[in-house]
Amino acid sequence: MQSTHAPFFKVLIANRGEIACRVMDTLGEMGIASVAxxxxxxxxxxxxxxxxxxxEITGxxxxxxxxxxxxxxxxxxxxGAQAIHPGYGFLSENADFARAVSEAGLVFIGPEPGSIELMGDKITSREFAEEHGVPVAPSVLTDGDLGTFIERASAIGFPLLIKASAGGGGKGMSIVNSAEELEENARVAASEAERYFGDATIYAERYVERPRHIEVQVVGDGAGNVVHLFERECSVQRRFQKIIEEAPSAGLPEELRERICAAAVRLAxxxxxxxxxTVEFILAPDGEFYFLEMNTRLQVEHPVSEMITGIDLVRMQVEIASGKPLSVSQADIQVDGHAIECRVCAEIPERDFIPATGKVLVLDPPEAPDIRFENGLVEGHNVTLSFDSMLAKLVVHGGDRSNAIDNTVRALRDTVLLGVETNLDYLARVADHPAFxxxxxxTGFVVEHADDLAAPEPDATDRNAALLAAALAFREFRTLAFDAPDPYAAMNGWRN
Structure with missing residues (x-):
């Protein structure tokens, strides 16, 4: 049973959009005032x-x-806020910010600065994982001598994955298939790492072909108690960015699940x-898994873990930050059904997923006990290029994976979001694909099935019916389509 006692009376959320709304939902349930x-x-x-x-904040x-x-x-x-919740992105994994919050006499709702620093560096975190029996893929780090790096990386064997040590989000990352490609890719990766993260350090590791991306949600109280909320499947990605996540993973053998979750708990x-x-792993087709990184924050996809366990992770974060021990033991945490999350983005899949802009004219998501539509939108909201393209998360639960997929496809097709182009139809095609x-x-799923996932040519009858429905339903459309332009509209009975 989770405590209903409010550990703080006011918390500032150092974030925006759907995650700020998500945190506020739990704060409200706990009787804690929120500051945006x-x-x-x-x-x-x-x-x-x-x-x-x-x-208001300025910049x-x-x-x-x-x-x-x-x-x-x-x-x-x-x-008068007592604590700051960073959400994800922005300052959430900034150790200096976490330290400054504490020095100001406030509480940072997240890990200790030392943990952020330890896990924020891909090299240090890999070494730490290896020291504690968590498997890592063979790798080599730049030491200032590009020639030596290329020689040692080539000895690992191809294909290789080149990464920036200090970054994420696909920046400074590339797949190298031969020695001929290695030098140029290494130079580009180092340049991107310097530009985006201020640190040109890169490393190469063995690239696992057709890997799955598996991550484990962990929670610790800093007093030696750590639990996991099982694993999530995050393999459906485009350009190293996740678009659909689910929990638990699809068809993962129980013995392998236990080993992966145990490794995550051991590391934490x-x-x-x-x-x-969240401890992230790459899972090879042969069943071997390797530590990828640890994200020292709440993940975008945390709701799927919440939906299969019934545990509110934000509540746990707030309680632990106030000094409380873990409110649950590992034995208390059980899997109930299956959950799938789809990231609804303002983008155009038919044009290589370029970001889209516009104004939200109509927003009508489906409502049901097994659906969460987490968003920061209101009708009239201007979608710009100032922030990430993700607008919302559609999270759906089912009794099993097949049921969850059926519910997800139906919910995606029932979601109405007009005024800006989105990937809703694309997500429905992914979720309904036989291979899914x-x-x-x-992780190469969307590339492998690109032809199947492409938008079908619109049927003329369907298109005309949609235009007619829009004309009848929306005043803005009727005005643009049918109102006579000036000066003719003001000329009363005049005819040519």
Whole structure:
């Protein structure tokens, strides 16, 4: 049983959009007041309207405003907030920010700065994992001598994956299939790493072909107690970015599941980890798995773990940050059914997923006990290129995986979001694809099935029916389509 006692009376959310709304939902249930910070371009956003109080932050760009930790801390102190929840992205894995929050007499709802630093460096975290019996793929690190790096990387064998040590999100990352490609790819990766992360350090590791991306949700209280909430399947990606996640993983043998989850708990325990985190692995077709990284924050896809376990991870985060021990034991955590999350993005799949802009004219997501539509949208919301293209997350539960897929496809097709192009139809095609239903997943899934997933040519009858429905339903469309332009509209009975 999770405690209903509120450990804080006011918490500032150093984030925006759907994750700010998500955190506010739990804070409200706990009786904790919420403080939002916002850039003026989003002064009427849903998360601003939801908060008990909201304060503007400034910066050269909207993103720069959310990265200004000093400004955010000052607002927290001025409002009397006792703690700061960073959400994900922005400052969530910034050890200096976490340290500054503590030095200001506030509580950072996340891990200790030392844990963020340990796991934030891919090289250090890999070495730590290996020291504690967590398998890692063969790799080599740059040591300032590119020639030596190329020689040692070639000795591992091809294909190789080149990565930036300090980064993520696919930046500074490439797959190298031969020695001829290695030098150029290494130079490009180092250049991108320097540009995006201020650190040109790169490393090469054995690339597992047709891998699955498996991650384990862990929670620790910093007092030696660590539990897992089982694993998530995150293999359906485009350009190293996840688009569909599910829990538990599709068709994972129980013995392998236990070994992967045990490895994640072992790593978090060795680090005396506090708060929520995710240990990520690459799973090879032969059943071998390798440590990828640990994200020291709440993940975008955390709702699928919540839906199969019935545990509110944000509540656990808040309680642990207040000094409480874990409220559950491993034996208390059981899997109930299957959950799937689809990331709804403002993008155009038919044009290589380029970001889309526009104004949300109509928003009508499906509502059911087994559906969560997590979003930060209101009708009239302007979708710009200032932030990431993700608009919302459609999270669906089912009694088993087949039922969850059926529910997901139906929910995607029932979701109405007009005014900006999205990937809703594309996600429905992915979820309904025979290979997805069979669980034949790997990180190259969308590339392998690109032809099947392409949008079908619109049927003329269907198109005309949709245009007619729009004309009848929406005043803006009728005005554009049928109103006579000036000056003719003002000429009464005049005829040519």
């Amino acid at each position: 910070v916002f850039h003026h371009s989003e002064h009427r956003a849903r998360f601003v309207l939801m908060a008990d109080e909201s304060h 050269e760009t909207p993103v720069a405003a959310y990265l200004d930790g000093n400004q955010i801390i000052e607002i927290a102190r001025a409002t 325990s060795a680090a005396n980890y506090r708060n929520a985190g 239903r069979e669980g034949a997943l790997h």
